[in-house]
Amino acid sequence: ETGVTQSPTHLIKTRGQQVTLRCSSQSGHNTVSWYQQALGQGPQFIFQYYREEENGRGNFPPRFSGLQFPNYSSELNVNALELDDSALYLCASSYNYKTGLGTEAFFGQGTRLTVV
Amino acid sequence: DQQVKQNSPSLSVQEGRISILNCDYTNSMFDYFLWYKKYPAEGPTFLISISSIKDKNEDGRFTVFLNKSAKHLSLHIVPSQPGDSAVYFCAAHRAQGAQKLVFGQGTRLTINP
Numbered sequence: 001e002t003g004v005t006q007s008p009t010h011l012i013k014t015r016g017q018q019v020t021l022r023c024s025s026q027s028g029h030n031t032v033s034w035y036q037q038a039l040g041q042g043p044q045f046i047f048q049y050y051r052e053e054e055n056g057r058g059n060f061p062p063r064f065s066g067l068q069f070p071n072y073s074s075e076l077n078v079n080a081l082e083l084d085d086s087a088l089y090l091c092a093s094s095y096n097y098k099t100g101l102g103t104e105a106f107f108g109q110g111t112r113l114t115v116v
Numbered sequence: 117d118q119q120v121k122q123n124s125p126s127l128s129v130q131e132g133r134i135s136i137l138n139c140d141y142t143n144s145m146f147d148y149f150l151w152y153k154k155y156p157a158e159g160p161t162f163l164i165s166i167s168s169i170k171d172k173n174e175d176g177r178f179t180v181f182l183n184k185s186a187k188h189l190s191l192h193i194v195p196s197q198p199g200d201s202a203v204y205f206c207a208a209h210r211a212q213g214a215q216k217l218v219f220g221q222g223t224r225l226t227i228n229p
Contacts, residue, residue: 042205042219056216090159105217107159
């Protein structure tokens with residue numbers, strides 16, 4: 001068990017709606033990254049938060065946004081849901097140094113989002 | 117643009133034998149390579165990593181080999197056990213900046229008794 005927890009585990013939303021996914025990082029970690037894993041594919045990097053600021057973003061549209069809180073937990077928000085947003089959303093926490101180096105990422109169990 | 121590729125979607129190996137999972141990459145700027153293992157309904161679990169300045173890293177039954185000139189890495193599992201049955205992802209990232217992991221598509225390993 002990694003100590004990274006995500007909620008909810010499963011979610012069904014209607015196209016056009018908005019969704020918020022939550023992640024509690026492992027104790028001592030200061031960085032949270034979010035990934036989208038479509039069926040049969042590897043996880044795709046969405047963005048990363050380091051000390052409450054966005055620290056890198058993948059090729060995802062602005063309707064994907066996030067937050068990191070002072071306790072280093074994080075939220076992923078997706079607006080105007082589309083059918084293709086149906087996927088497993090993974091949160092990973094790590095400890096990053098100011099130099100940019102850091103520990104390996106530890107993943108939560110994921111949130112399965114289905115958009116109908 | 118698939119920078120990390122795992123060309124074998126599945127692999128079946130007899131218990132006790134060696135499992136070899138392969139991964140190719142195209143971005144020569146990657147500094148670290150990692151292998152993750154994923155069971156159904158769980159997140160990926162870190163297995164082993166290797167820095168680009170090394171060509172081999174070993175941890176128990178798991179060994180990762182890196183061939184920089186060929187932009188190829190492999191994970192060897194010896195001996196293979198039934199509990200090793202899972203999906204294995206190869207991933208890579210650069211040392212600096214956001215540690216954006218770039219994953220391959222995964223290989224489903226099945227260990228047969």
